[in-house]
Structures are given as structure tokens and as C-alpha cells.
Amino acid sequence: MQDTAKFWDGIAEKYATSPIKDMDAYTYTLERTRSQLSSSDRVLELGCGSGSTALLIAPGVHEITASDVSPGMIAVGRRKAEADGAGNIRFVAADVLDEALGAEPYDAILAFNMLHLLPDLPTALARVNRLLKPGGLFISKTICRPVAGSGWTRERMFLSLMMGVLPLLQLVGKAPFVRITRIADLEGAITRAGFEIIETGNHPAQPPRRFIVARKALG
Template identity: 50%
Template sequence: MNDAATFWDKIAPKYAQDPIKDMAAYEYTLERTKSYLGYDDRILELGCGTGSTALLLAPKVREIVGADISPKMIDIADTKAKAGSVHNATFRVASAKDAASQKEPFDAVLGFNLFHLVEGMEDTFASVHKMLPPGGYFISKTPCLADRSVGFKRFLFKAMVRPMQWIGKAPYVQFLTHSDLEGALRFAGFEIVESGNFPAISRYVVARKV
């Protein structure tokens, strides 16, 4: 098991219990995401964590597959699906890069609060583009910790993260701007359909394969 999986396994129980910090922003982007999905769609969520978002989206699609690098996160997601009798949601252990590289048909790919934690983000975007059919959607929400919209907090984040990483209390983090994120999506071949900050620190982007 690699270091990232070990880190997320350790915090999985606490992660599962932590409340969403900005429920209004979460609910808004959840509804925006639903508006791009169809009842006949097969969906892949990268970095699904404990499956909360996938399970909320499941009634709106034919099937949703959640992938996460942490086996313990996936165990919790499986337990939630069984407890809620959600039969069209399945979960698997896989990194974002590996999950996006599978030769499976998906109509849309999702990744929420993930890509600032992914090394080689651009390679994953390219794999997602290759996986999707023309017109398929790639919907993401990414903390852009280097963007000016974050204000002075961006300097505090950087100052805090490095020492925490040295003692194993923080994972890999890259400091992106909005233009970094959207530029990487365009370079991979996507057209930006919708974007906004919900909350201010996080860039919500709907991209379409052209």
C-alpha cells in the first residue's frame, strides 16, 4: 500500500464522521451536477471517499462506480450502500490515475475535492478525456489554494502544509490557481461549459469532451 493510501486509511473513520463545512455550496454544486446527468448514464467518480456523493447521485443515473485509493474508505462506502439498499452504486479500490485508465464505457466522470491531491493531474485529465465519448462530461470541484480569490489564507495554507507533511499529518498537496486548473483541462481537450467558486476556495468546473 502506498503512502497516500496509508494516510487516507488512517483518517477514514474520522473523515466519515466529519460534517460538510459549507452545506449550501455542496448542495448547490450537487444540484448543478445532477442537471448534467441522465437516468441512462453510467458514471465514474474518482476519489469517491466514503461514497456520500455517489450515493446521493445514484437515484439519478443507471449506474455509478466510485473509486478511491483507500481500502478503508471503500469499506465504509460499501457499508453505506448496503445499509441504504442502493443497488446501482459499486465501489472499488483504485487511484484516480488507475481508475481513469480503465477501458470501460462511462458517460460522465466526476472528481470532487481531489485534484489538488493528485500527482500528475494532467495525465489523469488526459486519461479521462480518452475514456469519455464525444460530448461526455468531466465535472470537478477543486480547492485552488494558490488563487488570489483565496486571499491571504493561501500563504497560511502553504506555511501549515509543509510541516504537517513532514510529520505524516498531511498528504501530497499542489497549490493551483483557477487558470492552472482550467488550462490543464483545456490542454487535455476539454471545453469549459460552466465554472464558479462554491465556496470561494473551491473551483467547480463542468468540462465537455469535444
């Protein structure tokens, strides 16, 4: 975990200023997420990065805890929140298993572009389930393997190339852990963790970033 934090610490400032590659897809999933939340909700975001999405979610909820394994990312997020005058965001340097996330259950947990970075997805999803209130929502967006027969788009070719060189980059500390799965495998893992999937979509379509809204069982 220290190596992972060190990697993201090293790129925190650059990451914070990098433009969003597909603004239409980002805006759509942001609005779908907002539509699932209410002004009374306590929300946890896992893998918040530099806090950009947390800052956009914050005005529509009671409070949001924005967490990331990287202290460097959290430092950038706190700086941005202070500049924006956002008073209902709590930034925490922690991973999904960390006790610093608190014991009181959340109404909703968000995980955008981070599930593929987890070495032990089943354990992480079980922890998400425990952190949620009965009936609470788990909202995620995750890059997945291209759908069969979708053709060789430029994005798909780039992803294939990156996955080929990724082990070499990881050996020299230039890339984090990454495991890109099929959509069916991702949704199966979420279902087995005790969730009912109530909304899905690919935004963008290729390579698919699977947007999933899942509800924890009531009892």
C-alpha cells in the same frame, strides 16, 4: 501511492462522520451536477471518499462506479451503500490510472475535492479523457488559490497558514500531497487535455472551490 492510501485509511472513519463545512455550497454544486446527468448514464467518481456524494448521485443515473485510492474509505462507502440499499453503486479501491476502473467508456466522470491531491495532473486528465465517451462530461470541484484583491478572509488566512506548515506535516506522514493552483492554471490544464469548459463557478467563493463542467470533444 501506498503512503497516500495509508494516510487516508488512517482517517477514513473520522472523515466519514465529519460534517460538511459549507452545506449551501455543497448542495448547490450537487444540484448543478445532477442537472447534467441522466437516468441512462454510466458515471465514474474519482476520489469518492466515504461515498456520500455517490450515494446522492446514484438515484438519478443508471450506475455509478465510486473509486478511491484508500481501501479504508471504500470499505466505509460499501457499508453505507448496503445500509441504504443502493444497488447501482460499484465501489473500487483504485487511483485514476488503475485498470480496475474498466475499459468501457463512461458518460460522465466526477472529481470533487481531489484534483489538488494529484502529483501529476496532466497525466490524470489525459486518463480521464480516455475513460470518457466522445461528448462525455468531466465535472470537478477543486480548491484554488484565492483571487487577487479578494481580501484576507478568515478562510484565506487559514489556508495560508496550512500551506506554510504542510511540508512539515507531510514529512511525518500527517498530510497527503497537495498542490493548490490558480484557477487559470487549472482550467488551462483541463482545456489542454481535450475538453471544452461549458460551466464554471466558485462555491464557496473564498478560498475558491472552482466548480467546472467540461465536455470531451466529439471526435
